[in-house]
Amino acid sequence: MRKRNKFFMVLGVLTLSMILYFAFLHSLIRDHTTIKVPLDADYLIILGARVKGEIPSLSLQYRIDAAADYMKNNKETIAIASGGQGPGEDISEAEAIKAGLLAHGISSNRIILEDRSTDTVENIRFSKKLIPDHLETGLAVTNDFHLYRAKLIAKDQGLNLQGLPAETPLVAIPKSYLREYLAITKYYLVTLFN
Structure with missing residues (x-):
């Protein structure tokens, strides 16, 4: 009986610790999606995500929609469409981003692949290697759950990017946030031990 009570007490403490840790991560993620987006950024880096066929x-x-809206209101901003071609993708994520921006009326001379x-x-x-030398201020464009980690990674690469958050599809919220909590934890551990 004592062993059983001790087991449930340890399990309860671990569960509570995990809930508090994920709540902490969630607050960090939310903090980075509510920061005011600066106007007149020189460039956007639009981070790729899955493409189904094309x-x-x-x-x-x-x-894509968030980036296009920003570029329509900031006529000098260029976009770097970023993402390779993965399994089940008939075109690269970058090409899908470019096609989406073109469909919004963004000129192709403002898009780098x-x-x-x-x-x-x-x-x-x-x-980073594709950013023209004279450009200084940049924004990472990604879904809100992903923005905090994207900005941390950019800082590691020597880029001080602000963020332009795109919404996360309602159906994808639970899975996306859970995966992101784990990805941030992995990032922390890799950073700690490197």
Whole structure:
């Protein structure tokens, strides 16, 4: 009986600790989506997400829409469309982003393709090499749940990016946030032990 009570007490403490930790991460994520988006950024880095054949996933479509709205109101801002081609994708994520921006009426001469990256670290690293030298202020464009980690990764790469949050599709919220809590935890651990 004592062992059983001790087991449930330890289990309860671990569960409560995990809930508090995820609540802490959630507050960090939310803090980075409520910061005012600066006007007249020189460039956007639009981070890729899944493409089904040639059709952007809803998450990626929301990123494209947010970037296009910003570019319509900030006529000098250029976009770096970032993302390679993964399994089940007939075109690269960058090409899907470009097609989406063109459909919004954004001129192709304002779009640079980065179509080799396979994850957020590579999105930022490879995109950084494509930023024209005279441009200074940039925004990372991604879904709200992803923005905090994207900005941390950008800082690691020597880029001080602000964020332009796109909505997260309602149906994807539970899965996206849970995966992001785990990805942030992995980022913390890798950073700690490197």
